[in-house]
Amino acid sequence: MTLITDDRCLEFSTPGHPERPTRVSRTVDLMRTQKVLEIEWAGLASVSDACLLRAHTAEHLARLNVARDFDGDTAYHPGIGEHARRGVGGALKAMMRCREGGHAMSLMRPPGHHATRGQAMGFCYLGSLGVAALEARATGVSRIALFDFDVHHGNGTEDIVKGVPGVTFVSVHQYPCYPGTGEADVGGNCFNFPVAPRTAREVWRGVFEKALGRIRELRPEVVGISAGFDAYVRDPLANGTLEREDFHWLGRQVRELGVPAFSVLEGGYSLDLPDLVFHYLLGLEGKEFK
Numbered sequence: 583m584t585l586i587t588d589d590r591c592l593e594f595s596t597p598g599h600p601e602r603p604t605r606v607s608r609t610v611d612l613m614r615t616q617k618v619l620e621i622e623w624a625g626l627a628s629v630s631d632a633c634l635l636r637a638h639t640a641e642h643l644a645r646l647n648v649a650r651d652f653d654g655d656t657a658y659h660p661g662i663g664e665h666a667r668r669g670v671g672g673a674l675k676a677m678m679r680c681r682e683g684g685h686a687m688s689l690m691r692p693p694g695h696h697a698t699r700g701q702a703m704g705f706c707y708l709g710s711l712g713v714a715a716l717e718a719r720a721t722g723v724s725r726i727a728l729f730d731f732d733v734h735h736g737n738g739t740e741d742i743v744k745g746v747p748g749v750t751f752v753s754v755h756q757y758p759c760y761p762g763t764g765e766a767d768v769g770g771n772c773f774n775f776p777v778a779p780r781t782a783r784e785v786w787r788g789v790f791e792k793a794l795g796r797i798r799e800l801r802p803e804v805v806g807i808s809a810g811f812d813a814y815v816r817d818p819l820a821n822g823t824l825e826r827e828d829f830h831w832l833g834r835q836v837r838e839l840g841v842p843a844f845s846v847l848e849g850g851y852s853l854d855l856p857d858l859v860f861h862y863l864l865g866l867e868g869k870e871f872k
Contacts, residue, residue, distance in 0.1 A: 584684065585687055587672070591669065592607055594661070611856070624679065626674075637709050666697075667708065669692055669693075676845065677718055681804060683842070685843055687809065695730060698738045698742070709738045711728055711736075711739050711808050724748055726802055729805060730754070731813070732849045734812065736848075746771065750771050750802070754790055783828055786824060787831065804844070805842070811850030817850065
């Protein structure tokens with residue numbers, strides 16, 4: 583298991599905002615001190631403008647340098663463009679490492695799956711998973727599937743990969759919920775599995791199985807995962823019902839796809855986030871629930 587992080591992702595914050603540095607710092611601390619998983623730590627991949635421009639408009643990249651908030655949830659911070667670029671670098675390194683063998687996960691912030699081709703929103707500035715998917719396609723991967731289990735629909739990733747040959751997006755998310763998208767399939771390659779608020783966790787698992795079944799049918803060479811942990815029963819931003827056992831189970835389901843897989847941290851705003859990530863990784867590595 584390879585984990586990717588960089589302490590510079592802790593350098594920006596908004597007082598009282600749920601997307602805060604401790605999401606990553608506490609998770610990294612737990613991963614460094616646990617004794618169950620064998621972890622190799624890695625730094626970030628470099629990110630070229632050409633790589634970003636496959637997924638985003640030039641106008642959007644320029645807007646990241648304008649000192650003005652993007653919306654009520656998504657603040658401008660000095661250097662936010664570089665912070666977001668490093669988040670992309672984590673996703674790219676995770677994608678590269680999984681292609682070499684084994685699982686990999688980027689533990690970086692800001693998250694990325696709400697950033698569309700031309701807009702920062704929902705705490706997200708650049709679409710890390712979408713950029714990594716297009717880079718994989720450009721460097722020899724014929725078929726890549728993206729699986730998003732964040733409680734919020736990955737509208738940004740969908741916008742980036744919609745209609746792109748060789749890329750499939752599959753999302754399980756609460757609906758209705760922010761950002762208000764994801765009710766139906768779009769583009770011929772983006773498949774959405776909405777789940778109503780407060781749905782029982784056993785039903786969530788059934789929906790996950792259907793979504794993963796769609797991925798199996800496509801026989802991808804690589805799977806990229808938007809790993810959001812905010813469908814957790816005690817997360818403050820949605821109405822999910824999942825427990826840590828369910829994230830361990832999700833990790834096992836991804837493992838059983840039998841395909842090289844890489845994960846990118848998205849949402850998850852409870853104090854239990856480090857434990858949820860740990861159990862997901864246990865499942866990915868075929869370890870027993872702790």
